[in-house]
Amino acid sequence: MTSAQAAVEVATDVAPSPSATGRAWHLLITPAIIVVAGVALVIGVNAADPNVSERRSLEAPFVLKLLGQHLNLTAVSTVIVLAVAIPLGVMLTRKGARLAAPAVLGVANIGQGAPAIGVIVILAVVLPTVAPFWVAILALSVYSVLPALRNTMVGLQQVDPALVEAGRGIGMSAMRTLLRVELPLATPIMLAGIRTTLVLNVGVAALASFIGAGGLGEMISAGVKLQQNIVLITGSVLIALLALSIDWLGALAERYLRPKGV
Amino acid sequence: MSFWDYVTSRWDLLLFETYQHASMVFQCVLLATVIGLAVAVATYRTSWLANLATGTASVIFTIPSFAMFGLMIPVFGLGVVPSVVALTLYALLPIIRNCIVGLSGVDPAMVDAARGMGMSRAMVLARVELPLAWPVILTGVRVSTMLTMGVAAIAAYVSGPGLGDEIFSGLARLGGANALNAALAGTLGIILLALLFDAAYILIGRLTTSRGLRV
Numbered sequence: 360m361t362s363a364q365a366a367v368e369v370a371t372d373v374a375p376s377p378s379a380t381g382r383a384w385h386l387l388i389t390p391a392i393i394v395v396a397g398v399a400l401v402i403g404v405n406a407a408d409p410n411v412s413e414r415r416s417l418e419a420p421f422v423l424k425l426l427g428q429h430l431n432l433t434a435v436s437t438v439i440v441l442a443v444a445i446p447l448g449v450m451l452t453r454k455g456a457r458l459a460a461p462a463v464l465g466v467a468n469i470g471q472g473a474p475a476i477g478v479i480v481i482l483a484v485v486l487p488t489v490a491p492f493w494v495a496i497l498a499l500s501v502y503s504v505l506p507a508l509r510n511t512m513v514g515l516q517q518v519d520p521a522l523v524e525a526g527r528g529i530g531m532s533a534m535r536t537l538l539r540v541e542l543p544l545a546t547p548i549m550l551a552g553i554r555t556t557l558v559l560n561v562g563v564a565a566l567a568s569f570i571g572a573g574g575l576g577e578m579i580s581a582g583v584k585l586q587q588n589i590v591l592i593t594g595s596v597l598i599a600l601l602a603l604s605i606d607w608l609g610a611l612a613e614r615y616l617r618p619k620g621v
Numbered sequence: 622m623s624f625w626d627y628v629t630s631r632w633d634l635l636l637f638e639t640y641q642h643a644s645m646v647f648q649c650v651l652l653a654t655v656i657g658l659a660v661a662v663a664t665y666r667t668s669w670l671a672n673l674a675t676g677t678a679s680v681i682f683t684i685p686s687f688a689m690f691g692l693m694i695p696v697f698g699l700g701v702v703p704s705v706v707a708l709t710l711y712a713l714l715p716i717i718r719n720c721i722v723g724l725s726g727v728d729p730a731m732v733d734a735a736r737g738m739g740m741s742r743a744m745v746l747a748r749v750e751l752p753l754a755w756p757v758i759l760t761g762v763r764v765s766t767m768l769t770m771g772v773a774a775i776a777a778y779v780s781g782p783g784l785g786d787e788i789f790s791g792l793a794r795l796g797g798a799n800a801l802n803a804a805l806a807g808t809l810g811i812i813l814l815a816l817l818f819d820a821a822y823i824l825i826g827r828l829t830t831s832r833g834l835r836v
Contacts, residue, residue, distance in 0.1 A: 471768055472768070472816075474770075474784075476774050476775055477807055562688075563685075579691040583778075591695065594688070596692070598691075
């Protein structure tokens with residue numbers, strides 16, 4: 360692959376999305392879709408007139424419990440991933456480790472092809488004594504640490520070396536250059552990476568129900584098992600809306616948390 | 622039973638599932654490439670249309686795969702059809718995005734020159750713009766293949782074909798013999814396929830990139 364191609368791959372893969380940089384009203388499109396789909400779901404469920412057992416699976420307290428589990432899985436795994444990926448990404452882009460960087464990026468690219476469900480099942484088999492929640496957290500973290508690491512490294516690598524040089528030239532220490540120059544300049548791409556990690560984790564957390572760790576995926580499995588299409592559709596739509604909402608919050612963060620002047 | 626024994630004792634079945642997996646991913650990506658290219662060619666010259674196409678594809682892409690497969694069941698039932706539809710929808714985003722980025726990144730002076738030589742719009746597209754955008758488009762197809770490869774494992778849940786069957790049979794036997802072997806065979810098989818496809822794309826890139834663009 361030529362370097363120009365690599366740049367394009369990176370640019371189209373991890374660059375901040377238009378909603379983060381474009382006009383402000385672009386940010387209103389996603390909430391509009393979410394509201395419309397949410398209203399359609401409520402109307403649809405009521406119109407379909409669910410029977411007693413379907414009603415039980417659609418009760419608000421039960422759904423809210425699953426939603427809580429889902430959010431918990433997503434939040435905990437995202438925090439772990441960021442705590443691992445950001446320091447590791449910083450280390451791998453320092454001078455001493457630059458040789459390892461292409462290898463890590465290559466593995467991260469192939470890692471996209473690994474099936475999340477496979478990682479979850481393997482860990483569940485290998486760790487039968489660990490609570491399902493933590494097995495799921497481990498699987499989510501293992502699965503999404505590579506993309507997060509890649510974004511941190513790409514973000515830091517695209518910082519103009521002349522600016523780092525200038526930082527050192529005006530007498531900043533390496534640490535200060537990292538904190539005051541490199542990290543702020545890498546923030547937009549890193550925020551895009553955090554957003555990707557969150558959305559990825561919401562999606563993979565839907566698979567946690569397979570090993571008994573709860574989450575909204577339970578509604579899909581139950582719907583398929585009991586042939587209750589209403590429950591199945593409600594679960595699917597709720598997961599989709601959750602992912603879209605979190606993606607939207609990520610877009611807000613990308614837009615408003617980036618350092619001024621970048 | 623060791624992992625190796627497991628693999629050799631089921632070699633034929635595993636080979637068949639691997640073939641099914643590869644063939645499903647290949648066909649879905651091919652379908653997505655045709656659709657994606659058509660959408661990109663139709664929209665890249667009008668910026669709001671291009672944004673609409675990319676935006677729609679990215680909303681679809683944001684929907685988690687399990688939910689997407691779930692939504693397919695009431696519409697298409699179980700089997701191959703829901704798997705293919707869900708995977709193709711997934712594969713669209715990287716392809717549409719890279720096609721639009723690639724096509725709109727072509728130097729307008731080149732297009733002008735081609736028009737000046739008397740080429741028609743269609744000819745400019747076929748002879749100038751697409752060849753110049755091809756490396757970027759191919760990268761999109763490659764990214765899309767990697768993503769589809771992993772997501773395709775979930776197809777087994779809607780009774781679709783492929784190596785996901787191994788993973789789900791490992792899940793069904795959780796705690797029993799061969800659970801680990803089945804899950805490992807499915808997961809490693811998919812990663813192996815991803816590597817093979819990646820190598821194939823590098824080769825295809827070499828062979829199909831216009832000679833003037835090669836560095």
